[in-house]
Amino acid sequence: MNAGAHDGRQQDPRPGPVPARARIEDVAAAAGVSMKTVSRVLNNEPGVREATRLRVREAVAALNYRPDPSARSLAGNRSYLVALLYDNPSPNYLMEVVTGVVDACEAHHYGMVMQPVAHRAPGCVEAVDALLSGARLDGLILTPPLTDSDALLDRLDQRGIPFACISPYKREGRIGVTLDEHDAVCELVAHLVALGHRRIGHVRGHPDHGASEWRLAGYRTALRRAGLRYDPELVVPGEFSFDSGLESGRRLLSLQPRPTAIFAANDDMAAGVMRAASEMGLRVPAEVSVCGFDNTPIAKHIFPQLTTVQQPTRDMAQVATMQLLAAIRDRGAGSMVHMPYALQLRDSTGPAPPD
Amino acid sequence: MNAGAHDGRQQDPRPGPVPARARIEDVAAAAGVSMKTVSRVLNNEPGVREATRLRVREAVAALNYRPDPSARSLAGNRSYLVALLYDNPSPNYLMEVVTGVVDACEAHHYGMVMQPVAHRAPGCVEAVDALLSGARLDGLILTPPLTDSDALLDRLDQRGIPFACISPYKREGRIGVTLDEHDAVCELVAHLVALGHRRIGHVRGHPDHGASEWRLAGYRTALRRAGLRYDPELVVPGEFSFDSGLESGRRLLSLQPRPTAIFAANDDMAAGVMRAASEMGLRVPAEVSVCGFDNTPIAKHIFPQLTTVQQPTRDMAQVATMQLLAAIRDRGAGSMVHMPYALQLRDSTGPAPPD
DNA sequence: CTGTTAGCGCCTTCAG
DNA sequence: CTGAAGGCGCTAACAG
Numbered sequence: 001m002n003a004g005a006h007d008g009r010q011q012d013p014r015p016g017p018v019p020a021r022a023r024i025e026d027v028a029a030a031a032g033v034s035m036k037t038v039s040r041v042l043n044n045e046p047g048v049r050e051a052t053r054l055r056v057r058e059a060v061a062a063l064n065y066r067p068d069p070s071a072r073s074l075a076g077n078r079s080y081l082v083a084l085l086y087d088n089p090s091p092n093y094l095m096e097v098v099t100g101v102v103d104a105c106e107a108h109h110y111g112m113v114m115q116p117v118a119h120r121a122p123g124c125v126e127a128v129d130a131l132l133s134g135a136r137l138d139g140l141i142l143t144p145p146l147t148d149s150d151a152l153l154d155r156l157d158q159r160g161i162p163f164a165c166i167s168p169y170k171r172e173g174r175i176g177v178t179l180d181e182h183d184a185v186c187e188l189v190a191h192l193v194a195l196g197h198r199r200i201g202h203v204r205g206h207p208d209h210g211a212s213e214w215r216l217a218g219y220r221t222a223l224r225r226a227g228l229r230y231d232p233e234l235v236v237p238g239e240f241s242f243d244s245g246l247e248s249g250r251r252l253l254s255l256q257p258r259p260t261a262i263f264a265a266n267d268d269m270a271a272g273v274m275r276a277a278s279e280m281g282l283r284v285p286a287e288v289s290v291c292g293f294d295n296t297p298i299a300k301h302i303f304p305q306l307t308t309v310q311q312p313t314r315d316m317a318q319v320a321t322m323q324l325l326a327a328i329r330d331r332g333a334g335s336m337v338h339m340p341y342a343l344q345l346r347d348s349t350g351p352a353p354p355d
Numbered sequence: 356m357n358a359g360a361h362d363g364r365q366q367d368p369r370p371g372p373v374p375a376r377a378r379i380e381d382v383a384a385a386a387g388v389s390m391k392t393v394s395r396v397l398n399n400e401p402g403v404r405e406a407t408r409l410r411v412r413e414a415v416a417a418l419n420y421r422p423d424p425s426a427r428s429l430a431g432n433r434s435y436l437v438a439l440l441y442d443n444p445s446p447n448y449l450m451e452v453v454t455g456v457v458d459a460c461e462a463h464h465y466g467m468v469m470q471p472v473a474h475r476a477p478g479c480v481e482a483v484d485a486l487l488s489g490a491r492l493d494g495l496i497l498t499p500p501l502t503d504s505d506a507l508l509d510r511l512d513q514r515g516i517p518f519a520c521i522s523p524y525k526r527e528g529r530i531g532v533t534l535d536e537h538d539a540v541c542e543l544v545a546h547l548v549a550l551g552h553r554r555i556g557h558v559r560g561h562p563d564h565g566a567s568e569w570r571l572a573g574y575r576t577a578l579r580r581a582g583l584r585y586d587p588e589l590v591v592p593g594e595f596s597f598d599s600g601l602e603s604g605r606r607l608l609s610l611q612p613r614p615t616a617i618f619a620a621n622d623d624m625a626a627g628v629m630r631a632a633s634e635m636g637l638r639v640p641a642e643v644s645v646c647g648f649d650n651t652p653i654a655k656h657i658f659p660q661l662t663t664v665q666q667p668t669r670d671m672a673q674v675a676t677m678q679l680l681a682a683i684r685d686r687g688a689g690s691m692v693h694m695p696y697a698l699q700l701r702d703s704t705g706p707a708p709p710d
Numbered sequence: 711c712t713g714t715t716a717g718c719g720c721c722t723t724c725a726g
Numbered sequence: 727c728t729g730a731a732g733g734c735g736c737t738a739a740c741a742g
Contacts, residue, residue, distance in 0.1 A: 036738090037713075068736075069428075070429040091446045111436075275658060394721065425720090427721080429720075431722090
């Protein structure tokens with residue numbers, strides 16, 4: 001059970017295979033200061049003369065000293081660990097998020113643990129509660145659709161743990177990061193309108209995601225601004241999955257008259273719509289234009305390449321994490337940051353076919 | 356800096372908003388036993404009468420007691436944390452791995468931290484070394500290509516930290532999980548041969564991945580068994596990416612005479628090959644058959660759907676993690692487990708075209 | 711600006 | 727089978 005690298009204080013003169021990890025006490029002795037001063041230097045606290053600071057740093061380097069996270073955690077009442085809570089989003093999206101979060105964490109010597117959370121499951125809130133009790137976490141990052149679960153957010157507020165939301169539906173009073181999805185979709189659909197499209201279908205996102213609402217709202221705004229009537233028949237449900245896009249695509253493309261363009265609420269579904277078009281012998285974009293949202297890799301891997309909205313997911317995750325770390329450092333810090341989007345016009349959209 | 360939920364030992368009679376987390380001492384008092392006995396029960400150690408055990412468990416439940424991981428870690432010299440080391444694999448693959456690892460971890464009350472490692476970077480081994488010093492990790496999970504970096508593996512051995520490998524090239528003396536990729540590819544290529552193909556191209560995997568070797572070897576074995584000559588011209592490099600598949604596909608399909616079938620070392624590259632075929636006006640599978648490896652989602656999302664090898668990545672990750680946890684529990688435990696594969700025959704492969 | 715003194719909450723040893 | 731004492735390595739509070 002015990003690794004044995006333990007009792008070897010100073011009774012072993014030979015350069016044994018186990019260099020007996022230096023402790024803060026050793027560093028203090030080597031630098032000729034007190035433990036607390038070493039601690040101050042390590043944590044970049046003020047109140048240490050520059051010369052002393054340097055001497056301590058040298059001793060740290062010489063002894064190859066690394067503070068023990070467990071001890072730090074126990075004494076300092078924090079873990080240097082944040083958790084990424086997620087619920088079954090697309091792998092591409094989640095990996096972008098992971099990369100962004102980890103990047104930000106590394107810079108601040110934080111670790112990130114992955115924590116799946118089934119937001120529809122009955123005991124979801126309790127499960128998160130147990131997690132918070134069972135692991136010393138300094139903060140949480142939430143991804144959609146967890147960002148839109150009021151029960152969960154309320155509980156987290158109640159427990160007082162700092163958390164950041166990536167792309168939540170409600171932004172007020174939260175910290176994290178958002179992108180103006182309404183405006184982005186609005187521009188995208190306006191682009192379709194400019195190409196001459198008048199019957200524009202929409203495959204909605206997963207009903208649990210606030211993003212689905214924003215995207216639908218953007219679609220409606222664009223129609224209204226273009227003086228087009230909102231036709232409920234042209235709006236069909238989806239779940240952000242390829243298969244749901246395929247099914248909804250079949251449905252939309254069977255309507256009479258057929259829509260000449262379809263905006264799917266994400267790229268996976270847009271790919272499904274394109275497959276539906278292909279099944280029905282419809283050419284994209286000659287007979288039907290298709291566009292998506294997110295600019296995931298699939299957008300470039302399908303043919304023709306997909307017109308979509310570029311969302312800087314990785315940067316968003318990084319920014320959200322920085323906000324979280326700020327809030328961990330001092331409660332009250334951290335805010336909701338807005339990120340820019342960019343239309344990616346590619347080959348899946350083109351002029352509306354003549355009547 | 357201080358949350359304030361701290362000093363409230365027992366001087367606050369009202370049911371305040373901060374229930375002052377129970378400590379092991381409280382549980383001991385409630386159960387009428389010593390702290391050590393509680394500890395024994397919590398860690399499932401022997402030497403406690405069944406009745407006592409029950410009483411303790413009741414007290415734990417009543418007080419909603421959760422041991423503090425930091426304290427446990429400090430005193431017990433372990434962290435209940437493992438890290439997943441990865442280097443830029445495909446998001447789909449990695450997320451499957453994450454899911455499997457997390458599943459196995461949850462069951463054993465372990466947490467998993469994500470740790471990207473740039474295996475080509477100069478200071479890679481040192482970076483991992485620093486990681487091991489800076490975070491108390493009980494063990495590591497390695498994914499390809501880290502599993503094939505001798506420098507890294509040697510250092511880990513030297514530090515004596517337990518680790519499990521997922522799909523390493525060399526299996527002897529390691530713990531983890533593998534799949535017989537050689538045999539799988541052999542069967543896949545034999546399937547092409549059975550369809551009448553005689554000129555079969557191969558897009559290789561990333562040169563740093565041992566899997567690329569196994570897959571090439573399987574290809575060669577299948578050719579040999581079929582009495583076909585190995586033609587180096589038909590084997591082109593790749594990097595496991597869509598783009599590399601596209602490029603290599605163009606190259607292979609420009610050869611005269613053209614191969615009638617192409618085995619790409621993974622699905623992403625196979626999708627690239629199919630795109631190359633489509634660019635050149637070649638129909639799949641009528642004029643050229645294409646197959647891949649992994650059975651990632653893209654295999655079903657492209658048209659026609661891809662013939663490939665199903666690899667139970669999630670289960671593999673889970674099994675590897677269980678082996679790791681066993682090795683953590685007692686050094687010497689844990690082994691290399693072989694997992695089954697299954698051919699997925701779909702629409703991208705068909706009879707060889709007549710000459 | 712710096713040092714001293716007490717724990718953080720648990721586990722380990724050794725005694726009963 | 728059970729308990730009491732001590733320490734894991736660090737930081738918070740308070741002195742100086």
